[in-house]
Amino acid sequence: MTRPRLIVLCCTVALLPLAGCGGGDEPSAGGAPTGAEAELPADVPVDADVPTETPAVDPCSLVSNEAMAGILTEQFPSDEGDVTVTSQPLGVLGTTCEYSWTRSSWGEGSGKEFAVAVLAPTDLEYAAAIGERTPIDGVGDEAFEVSENYFARVGDTVVHVVNLETPEASVAVLAAAAGAL
Numbered sequence: 001m002t003r004p005r006l007i008v009l010c011c012t013v014a015l016l017p018l019a020g021c022g023g024g025d026e027p028s029a030g031g032a033p034t035g036a037e038a039e040l041p042a043d044v045p046v047d048a049d050v051p052t053e054t055p056a057v058d059p060c061s062l063v064s065n066e067a068m069a070g071i072l073t074e075q076f077p078s079d080e081g082d083v084t085v086t087s088q089p090l091g092v093l094g095t096t097c098e099y100s101w102t103r104s105s106w107g108e109g110s111g112k113e114f115a116v117a118v119l120a121p122t123d124l125e126y127a128a129a130i131g132e133r134t135p136i137d138g139v140g141d142e143a144f145e146v147s148e149n150y151f152a153r154v155g156d157t158v159v160h161v162v163n164l165e166t167p168e169a170s171v172a173v174l175a176a177a178a179g180a181l
Contacts, residue, residue, distance in 0.1 A: 057118045057157055057181070058089075058094070058097075059089075059094075059095060059096060059097035059116050059117055059118045059159075059177075060087045060088070060089060060097035060116075061180075062097075062116060062118075062159065062176070062177040062180040062181070063116070063173065063176045063177050063180065065085040065086060065087055065099075066085075067176065068085045068087070068099055068101070068173070068176075069082075069083040069084065069085045069101070071169070071172050071173055071176055072085065072101055072169070074172070075166065075168060075169035075172050076165070076166075076169065078103065080103040080104075080105045080106065081103045081104030081105040081106075082103065082104045083101055083102070083103055084101065084102055084103075084104070085099055085100070085101045086099070086100050086101075087099045087100070088100075090115065095117055095118050095119065096115050096116070096117040096118075097115065097116045097117070098113055098114075098115050099113065099114055099115070099116065100112070100113045101113075112165070113163065114161065114162065114163035114164045114173075115160075115161070115162050115163055116159065116160070116161050116173065116177055117159070117160040117162075118157060118158070118159060118160075119157075119158040119159075119160055120156070120157075120158065121153060121156060121157075121158055123158065124151060124153060124158045127149070127151070127160065128144070128146050128149070128151055130146060130147050130149070131146045131147040132146065133145070133146050134146070136150070136152070136171055136174070138175070139152045139171065139174055139175045139178050140152035140153055140154040140159070140178040140181075141153050141154055141155065143174065143178065145167065145170070145171075148162070148170075149161075149162050150162070150167075150170045150171065150173075150174045151174075152174050152175075152177070152178040154178050154181040155181065157181050159174060159177045159178050159181070161173050161174045161177065
């Protein structure tokens, strides 16, 4: 697993609520834009109808450990034994679920990890602005991949999957999580 992508996810999700902090209407040092004009880069559309609050969805409840084990068994067929999955909330905001998985024949400490996060639609614009979007058909209202991060929007909720080993496995988990919304 690539821990840097997971760390970036956690930091991004943790810092997003702070992006609007700062107070007053006074210009900032150096004449930088403040207020609404400073909240989004120029190329990110601002839509007043898009909710800004992270939905009250437990990301670990979207795909149960048993269902996740079934998806991983299907996506990574192997004669290495049964897949076992555990999950736990990650971070103080409770918007990310870390899944850990292993096979019965793997040694102690050789498991793998990936994350599923729940975001507000406005957070999607920040998080997905890291590269070119590749659309994913048939998942949620809108779905795409950008820089090995997989996003699906269903209504006012965005699901983000990161750190699975293959695009096919990432899309399978994304579809299952989006389907639960």
